[in-house]
Amino acid sequence: MTRLLTLEGVTLAYGNVVVCEDITFHVDHGEVVTLIGSNGAGKTTTMSAVAGLLPTRSGRITFDGVDITSMPPHLRVRLGLSLVPEGRHVFPFMSVRENLLLGGFRFKSSPKEAASAVAEVLDRFPALARRANANAGTLSGGEQQMLAVGRATMSRPKLICLDEPSMGLGPLIVAEIFSIINEISAQGTTVLFVEQNAQYALRTAHRGYVLQTGRVIASGTSEELRHDQRVKDAYLGKVRA
Amino acid sequence: MTLLQLVLNGLVQGSLYVIVALGLTLIFGVLVKINFAHAEFLMLAAFAGVVSIDTFNLSYGVSVLVATLVGASLGVAIEFGIFRPLRKRRTDELRPLVATVGVSILLQNLALLYFGPNPRQYQSPYMQKTIELGELYLSYQRAIVFVVAVAAICALFVFLRRTAPGRAMRAVSQDSDAASLMGINVSRIVLMTFVIGSALAGLGGGLLGPMLVIEPTVGANIIVLSFAIVVIGGFGNVNGTVIAGLLVGIIESLVTGYLEAGLSSLAIFGVLLLTLAVRPTGLIAERVEQNV
Known part of the structure; x- marks a missing residue:
């Protein structure tokens, strides 16, 4: 298998406050990889840096053989890297359809092609199809999450990154979101996702990395991590919080 | 003058205010920043x-085009000269x-230096001819102004609603980080916003020019009204700006017709205060609260 995404010794900071230090991990083509860890471990910060929303203080990020360390976010999207951000960030005053159209912005496709790409996503998400002309801000949390995922797939990414896709959602919706992640992976897209719920995460992912206070403290296959004492600690850490 | 005549005059005047205020609204919507030099863009475009x-003995129509281009160029200049460097830092x-307040003062004084304090007349051959529609009278100039202003507003709406760059502009105004995650080059959209917004100020200068005396402070009065319109319309909201602009034009015309010209500002700012008291978000609230 070949590397799709690698982070080597990446340090991230907000102003002078270093949040992540010496983060090193990789995602191979076709994998489903998870970053787990308790609240404040630096998972979202890491994802922001992967997408280019946060500048990298030091270290190197490469994607599909290209050094993207200081590449702005919109160019990373054009290389095939797509992030579903934490908190979904749908465009609240635009319809579901328009949100999806924006997801395919990078293709500069004709209105006809764009409409058929939107129809494809709406086919896959019947819940969204029913609300296609409603403003995204009026959707429920679960619908918004599906929209955010559907929107990200519109750019036909090689790697789709999901930041806390289960946040604030009920168990049924969470199960549905994870089955969507499996489906996306089955269709050949590589997946990297961040999750607080380690049980769910390790059931879905092939491999995982455990973050604690801005460092990678453990890594391995999901099977290995499930039995790792430090993972149990990180998971328990979440319960205590 | 009849009520209908006053409303018609108000609509014409209001459509111009809409043009100028929409420039401010677009820039505010996308950047959440105010360009205080917008008034001077209008003034320089009129000059x-x-x-x-x-x-240069150009026709009036061409002069409006020149004014629009001057506005657009000033928009490019202020983005590259002020906004982008400050964003980078x-x-x-x-x-x-504060920097745009400085630019505003600078441009006013440069105009004073170059054009002098004496007011100039913006010649238009359409000022004297009048159209009669039954009881209603409208000068050709006002008719042209109205048609062009409405066409520009419609074009802007089609652009924002139906084209990919327009949609991208709305996306940036609603959530610029999310927009960049869609592959949208946010910097380029901001530049585009300045070009369109400032071109509208220039167009406003070209259309309104013949009805005013052109002097270095000519932008100031109009811009104060435009700010009122932007606030009444719900800061950064395009639909609200159009409604508020027409409303302000009509109020001004009715107050001037039935009461006294001097009272029109009082009436408009009364409406502004009332809006702030009753509906602080403006007529149409469509700005995103910070998502955490």
Whole structure:
């Protein structure tokens, strides 16, 4: 298998406050990889840096053989890297359809092609199809999450990154979101996702990395991590919080 | 004058205010920043129109085009000269605002230096001819102004609603980080916003010019009204700006017709205060609260 995404010794900071230090991990083509860890471990910060929303203080990020360390976010999207951000960030005053159209912005496709790409996503998400002309801000949390995922797939990414896709959602919706992640992976897209719920995460992912206070403290296959004492600690850490 | 005549006059005047205020609204919507030099863009564009007629013997129509281009160029200049460098340095929110106040003062005084304090006349051959529609009278100039203003507003709406760059502009105004995750080059959208917004100020200068005396402070009065319109319409909201602009034009015309011209500002700012008291978000609230 070949590397799709690698982070080597990446340090991230907000102003002078270093949040992540010496983060090193990789995602191979076709994998489903998870970053787990308790609240404040630096998972979202890491994802922001992967997408280019946060500048990298030091270290190197490469994607599909290209050094993207200081590449702005919109160019990373054009290389095939797509992030579903934490908190979904749908465009609240635009319809579901328009949100999806924006997801395919990078293709500069004709209105006809764009409409058929939107129809494809709406086919896959019947819940969204029913609300296609409603403003995204009026959707429920679960619908918004599906929209955010559907929107990200519109750019036909090689790697789709999901930041806390289960946040604030009920168990049924969470199960549905994870089955969507499996489906996306089955269709050949590589997946990297961040999750607080380690049980769910390790059931879905092939491999995982455990973050604690801005460092990678453990890594391995999901099977290995499930039995790792430090993972149990990180998971328990979440319960205590 | 009849009520209908006053409303018609108000609509014409209001459509112009809409053009100028929409420029401010677009820039505020996308950047959440105010360009205080917007008024001076209008003023310089009007002077450019005057010069292109007086010095270069161009037709009125071409002079409006020149005014629009001057506005657009000033938009490019202020983005590259002020807003982009300050964004790159990640300075606080207030600095660009204060910088544009500086640009405004600078441009006014440069105009004073170059064109002198004596008012100039923006010649238009359409000022004297009048159209009669039954009981209603409208000068050709006002008819042209209205048609062009409405066409520009419609074009802007089609652009924002139906085209990919327009949709991208709305996306940036609602959530610029999310927009960049869609592959949208946010910097380029901001530049585009300045070009369109400032071109509208220029167009406003070219259309309104013949009805005013052109002097270095000509932008100031109009811009104060435009700010009122932007606030009444719900800061950064395009639909609200159109409604508020027409409303302000009609109020001004009715107060001037039935009461006294001097009272129109009082009435408009009364409406502004009332809006702030009753509906602080403006007629139409469509700005995103910070998502955490």
